[in-house]
Amino acid sequence: MTxxxxxxxLLALVAAPLAIVIGMSFSTPDAGVPxxxxxxxxxxxxxxxxSWALIFADTFYxxxxxxxxxxxxxxxGLCLLLGFAMxxxxxxxxxxxxxxLLALVxxxxxxGFVLRLTAxxxxxxxxxxxxxxxLRLGVIAEPLPLLYSDGALxxxxxxxxxxxxxxxxxxxxxxxxxxxxxxxxxxGARPMTVFLTVTLPLAAPAAAAAFLLVFIPAAGExxxxxxxxxxxxxxxxxxxxxxxxxxxxxxxxxxxxxxxLALLLVPIALYQRLSVLK
Amino acid sequence: xRxxxxxxxLLALPLLARAQQPVLNIYNxxxxxxxxxxxxxxxxxxxxxxYDVYDTLETLEGKLSAGRSGYDxxxxxSEPAFNRLVRAGALRPLDLARIPNASNLDPALMARVxxxxxxxxxxxxxxWGTVGLGMNAARIREVAPDAPMDxxxxxxxxxxxxxxxxxxxxxxxxxxxxxxxxxRHVGAxxxxxxxxxxxxxxxxxxxxxxxxxxxxxPPAIIDALAQGEICLAFSYSGDVIQSAARARxxxxxxxxxxxxxxxxxxxxxxxxxxxxxxxxxxxxxxxINFLLQPDVMAGITRQVRYPNAxxxxxxxxxxxxxxxxxxxxxxxxxxxxxxxxxxxxAGERARARLWARxxxxx
Numbered sequence: 073m074t075x076x077x078x079x080x081x082l083l084a085l086v087a088a089p090l091a092i093v094i095g096m097s098f099s100t101p102d103a104g105v106p107x108x109x110x111x112x113x114x115x116x117x118x119x120x121x122x123s124w125a126l127i128f129a130d131t132f133y134x135x136x137x138x139x140x141x142x143x144x145x146x147x148x149g150l151c152l153l154l155g156f157a158m159x160x161x162x163x164x165x166x167x168x169x170x171x172x173l174l175a176l177v178x179x180x181x182x183x184g185f186v187l188r189l190t191a192x193x194x195x196x197x198x199x200x201x202x203x204x205x206x207l208r209l210g211v212i213a214e215p216l217p218l219l220y221s222d223g224a225l226x227x228x229x230x231x232x233x234x235x236x237x238x239x240x241x242x243x244x245x246x247x248x249x250x251x252x253x254x255x256x257x258x259x260g261a262r263p264m265t266v267f268l269t270v271t272l273p274l275a276a277p278a279a280a281a282a283f284l285l286v287f288i289p290a291a292g293e294x295x296x297x298x299x300x301x302x303x304x305x306x307x308x309x310x311x312x313x314x315x316x317x318x319x320x321x322x323x324x325x326x327x328x329x330x331x332x333l334a335l336l337l338v339p340i341a342l343y344q345r346l347s348v349l350k
Numbered sequence: 351x352r353x354x355x356x357x358x359x360l361l362a363l364p365l366l367a368r369a370q371q372p373v374l375n376i377y378n379x380x381x382x383x384x385x386x387x388x389x390x391x392x393x394x395x396x397x398x399x400x401y402d403v404y405d406t407l408e409t410l411e412g413k414l415s416a417g418r419s420g421y422d423x424x425x426x427x428s429e430p431a432f433n434r435l436v437r438a439g440a441l442r443p444l445d446l447a448r449i450p451n452a453s454n455l456d457p458a459l460m461a462r463v464x465x466x467x468x469x470x471x472x473x474x475x476x477x478w479g480t481v482g483l484g485m486n487a488a489r490i491r492e493v494a495p496d497a498p499m500d501x502x503x504x505x506x507x508x509x510x511x512x513x514x515x516x517x518x519x520x521x522x523x524x525x526x527x528x529x530x531x532x533x534r535h536v537g538a539x540x541x542x543x544x545x546x547x548x549x550x551x552x553x554x555x556x557x558x559x560x561x562x563x564x565x566x567x568p569p570a571i572i573d574a575l576a577q578g579e580i581c582l583a584f585s586y587s588g589d590v591i592q593s594a595a596r597a598r599x600x601x602x603x604x605x606x607x608x609x610x611x612x613x614x615x616x617x618x619x620x621x622x623x624x625x626x627x628x629x630x631x632x633x634x635x636x637x638i639n640f641l642l643q644p645d646v647m648a649g650i651t652r653q654v655r656y657p658n659a660x661x662x663x664x665x666x667x668x669x670x671x672x673x674x675x676x677x678x679x680x681x682x683x684x685x686x687x688x689x690x691x692x693x694x695x696a697g698e699r700a701r702a703r704l705w706a707r708x709x710x711x712x
Contacts, residue, residue, distance in 0.1 A: 106416055317406075317408035317411070
């Protein structure tokens with residue numbers, strides 16, 4: 073029974089939408105509602121490989137994809153570093169405090185996502201809080217161009233995705249058996265050695281999960297680069313948006329989405345493989 | 351169980367009462383109507399209005415292209431969205447017998463739209479405007495005293511742009527409404543998608559790219575000009591005029607003004623139209639007829655500072671708006687203005703790519 077429900081959910085929520093997207097990538101653009109001719113008509117196959125040929129022939133898409141993966145990796149790396157410190161702090165706090173601390177990590181979700189980003193705009197803009205403060209203190213004479221930069225983009229990305237990294241790490245670190253670390257210490261290991269040789273390896277699977285939980289959605293992010301990023305931060309999410317809305321080339325948008333998905337399956341498959349080996 | 355059903359039924363009662371009242375779903379540009387007009391329409395007709403807004407044409411076109419948007423009234427811009435939606439069959443032909451006030455429309459302006467909608471069957475002009483320069487003229491005078499103030503040269507001549515950059519320049523992030531003027535500036539057809547012309551336009555844009563503070567969305571320009579963060583912007587006429595009003599309200603020390611480039615500005619029309627699959631076409635026609643009354647249109651123009659296409663409304667406006675050349679361009683400037691076309695898909699992609707390179711500055 074439960075297995076049936078699971079299969080049904082997978083079919084309706086994963087397989088069917090994916091099939092539609094892949095099918096769309098083989099359709100042909102047309103003036104109409106919707107603006108495409110489906111690849112399978114009454115006469116059978118009438119699809120085209122044009123959009124796939126386009127995204128492989130034009131280096132613009134590949135460059136954009138690589139830039140997005142790089143940004144996602146940096147974001148996930150920073151989230152992992154910060155998240156690990158936070159998770160360790162939460163896990164070593166008094167047990168009575170832990171739920172409250174975890175709730176604090178989740179608290180930002182109570183405010184709208186766009187609102188939190190708008191707060192960054194208010195902080196970083198030319199006449200924003202940070203520049204106003206620095207100007208008043210006499211540190212700078214002209215406002216610093218903080219907004220619409222790679223730094224602003226990264227701040228927004230890390231801020232938005234940090235909870236996804238903290239939660240799995242905090243859960244894993246809270247569950248770890250402290251006796252193992254105590255045993256290492258009793259055998260003469262210094263705190264740093266205990267951390268590096270016992271705590272870290274114990275948390276490694278959770279760290280990999282945390283990295284992936286940030287990396288995967290960050291790779292396709294559209295809103296944050298749009299609101300905070302430099303004008304040259306053309307990322308794959310924005311490129312897909314552009315094909316869909318600006319060029320109204322739904323097949324190319326679908327082909328790009330499929331390509332991004334296929335690329336993101338690689339780290340997921342690696343992760344699965346590693347956890348099976350364990 | 352029976353109690354549960356009863357309470358559910360009770361909860362549903364207000365919904366039923368509301369369902370009997372007709373509803374009109376309007377999808378319009380953000381900050382683009384007189385709120386009082388909506389209130390008055392509801393009062394006069396008993397039709398409840400659900401008002402929703404977008405801030406890019408792409409959002410509107412995306413929803414209408416997917417079909418079943420649920421909207422009864424939409425306001426696409428004549429080029430490119432309205433044109434493409436007409437060709438795609440996404441709009442319903444208007445029943446002019448139900449819109450007697452259509453006779454209030456300026457035939458000369460409607461004729462300019464007939465090029466993309468033969469016979470004006472699918473829409474009437476809501477508001478229109480031009481694309482040009484928003485500026486804090488006093489600041490520009492200080493940093494570039496000899497630069498021409500009424501020409502695109504002020505923006506597109508790198509020598510002028512370099513000096514004006516000291517008080518901040520922004521170009522709105524809209525390939526479709528910036529490129530035609532730039533193409534014309536480099537001596538090409540504003541609708542050209544020929545690679546050689548696009549390359550020249552890109553060179554012109556890249557030459558001023560280092561001097562631009564930002565390439566923000568059009569609404570962000572309203573704010574930046576009003577706040578005094580920039581002194582020159584390439585943007586929509588009405589947005590600049592709204593920004594000027596905002597600067598006055600906030601008692602800013604500077605004055606914002608709109609200048610239509612003397613070499614001829616890009617002209618655009620926002621069209622009121624009904625989607626082909628609109629649920630309530632009756633109410634939609636009633637709303638269009640309501641809009642085209644001179645006093646309603648006067649109220650909208652007073653609020654958003656864009657001219658409308660109902661000439662009788664102009665006499666009802668306060669004199670300072672009636673005679674404002676930045677709201678109602680003089681006939682000579684209007685004659686020099688041009689309407690941009692709608693490029694084909696490959697041309698559209700070439701333009702989008704050019705725009706991305708301009709934004710990236712390489």
